[in-house]
Amino acid sequence: MNHSNRTFKSWRLKERPLGEIKTTDLELVDDVIPEIKANEVLVRTIYFSLDPTNRIWMSDVDQYMEPVEIGDIMRAGGSLAVVEESNVEGVNIGEVVQGGMHGGWQEYFTIPESDIIKIPKDTGLPLTAFISVLGFTGPTAYFGLLDIGKPQPGETVVVSAAAGAVGSIVCQIAKIKGCNVVAIAGSDEKCDWLKNELGADHVINYKKENALEALKKTCTNGIDIYFDNVGGETLDAALTLMNKFGRIPVCGLISMYNDWSSVGPKMYRNILMKTLTVKGFLVSDYADRFGESLENLGSWVAEGKIKFKVDVVEGIENAPEAVNKLFSGENNGKLVIQTSKEP
Ligand SMILES: NC(=O)c1ccc[n+]([C@@H]2O[C@H](COP(=O)([O-])OP(=O)(O)OC[C@H]3O[C@@H](n4cnc5c(N)ncnc54)[C@H](OP(=O)(O)O)[C@@H]3O)[C@@H](O)[C@H]2O)c1
Incomplete structure (x- = not known):
């Protein structure tokens, strides 16, 4: 034509x-x-x-x-x-x-x-x-949490940008895996949705509360997994409270994308002191396993276990x-x- x-x-x-x-x-x-x-x-x-x-x-x-x-x-x-x-x-x-x-x-x-x-x-x-959820953001949450975070029942999982496309799916998969979920987001409406609809155990509005102080109150057994979507101060707060052998899937650093000039985390030393696994990943690294993630995510959506x-x-x-x-x-x-x- x-x-x-x-x-x-x-x-x-x-x-x-x-x-x-x-x-x-x-x-x-x-x-x-x-x-x-x-x-x-x-x-x-x-x-x-x-x-x-x-x-x-x-x-x-x-x-x-x-x-x-x-x-x-x-x-x-x-x-x-x-x-x-x-x-x-x-x-x-x-x-x-x-x-x-x-x-x-x-x-x-x-x-x-x-x-x-x-x-x-x-x-x-x-x-x-x-x-x-069945495009790229669901698989990002799936592989970052399951492959790198390796959540075990009863562990504490902290998620930043928790009400967002990736974060909201991470919170729900962590609940499916029997974890205690602490969700950090930037408004009361987002926090209400995370708690009342998605089943997060604790929510923190980081624009109203100091993230470190709030995490100290909610993560009384420390943090086993910190799913990082934002980097910056939130990463530092989470690093401070990580448990021995904790895992940090580094998914994104959105707080830095408009300005890369900030210095690295002050609590970097805890990677050593707590023998942490800190691993960056790209969803495209998992292209040959997309089918597996979409099958599981699709079932959870159909069963009403995952909302988006x-x-x-x-x-x-x-x-x-x-x-x-x-x-x-x-x-x-x-x-x-x-x-x-x-x-
Ligand atoms: N590794 C990968 O393959 C991969 C793939 C997709 C996405 N990502 C990353 O995952 C993260 C989330 O992406 P998404 O697509 O799901 O977006 P999204 O979470 O739906 O939207 C971004 C959210 O980030 C929060 N935010 C923005 N600036 C912030 C700051 N300075 N401090 C703290 N929070 C801030 C905002 O939520 P609040 O209202 O809560 O502040 C905003 O709604 C991004 O870092 C992105 O680059 C990585």
Whole structure:
């Protein structure tokens, strides 16, 4: 099909942000919708994910992937898209697929046959489950907690950014494993949800209470696992109270993404004194085990043991402003942009 008259919008990186992302760091550009080649599909984005790591990808710092180049379409940590044209046998118009690394902050793109992953139909779940708990954030929680944290019944697990996309799933898996869960979050509403709906044993609003003092009161037997989503002062508070042979899965350091100049943890010495295991991980390290995690997460969701929230912001034009909700704490669950209607 000739698309010479049809265009799509995408956000391209214009300048590397200093501190918080400004809308002027990106540019909304119109491009002609590409023609598909043999063995390709053309897809229309329905949702794309906004992630704390977008801020890392915008920076020219040494990181786990190449930074996004100036002028390039902003990378997305996942998307869901509907097939509009297909040159691939067995892939039909109207089917929903994962965007994978092909779909950035953009309305249209193409996917080669080798990278097409269809979203299952008639699951009884909202489509947004496949860009949240059954997308990347669920497996992040699953492998970080189970593979590195190795939770045992009765152990105390502390989770930071606990009401967020990853943290909320960590809290619930830790409860499934019989742990005592202490959830740290930045508002009373988030703390109420964690305690009353997700079953956290203790909650700490770190914007109202000093995290270290609050952890001393709640973790009377010390901390066995600290699932770190934020780094900074919260990591220091947790390090102070870790038990011997404790584990710290380092999932994220969101308190530092806008400014890397802060110094390392003051309680670093406890890694030695308490013979801790502190291990960074990327969910992509576990790509060959995604199936296992999705099977278990899917069962727990179906059984009502895991609940999840998705914060949908409509309109591609709102992406640069919306991504900052992750840093202010205004997001209410997995943050996504919706660019077009579900089929
Ligand atoms: N390793 C991996 O493969 C992987 C994969 C996905 C995500 N991650 C990481 O996991 C973490 C959570 O990501 P997510 O996608 O689930 O986002 P999210 O938790 O849904 O949203 C981010 C939350 O972080 C909290 N936050 C922001 N700035 C903070 C600060 N200065 N101090 C303390 N808390 C702060 C806010 O919650 P409050 O209201 O509670 O402050 C905010 O809602 C991030 O660090 C991310 O980079 C890692």
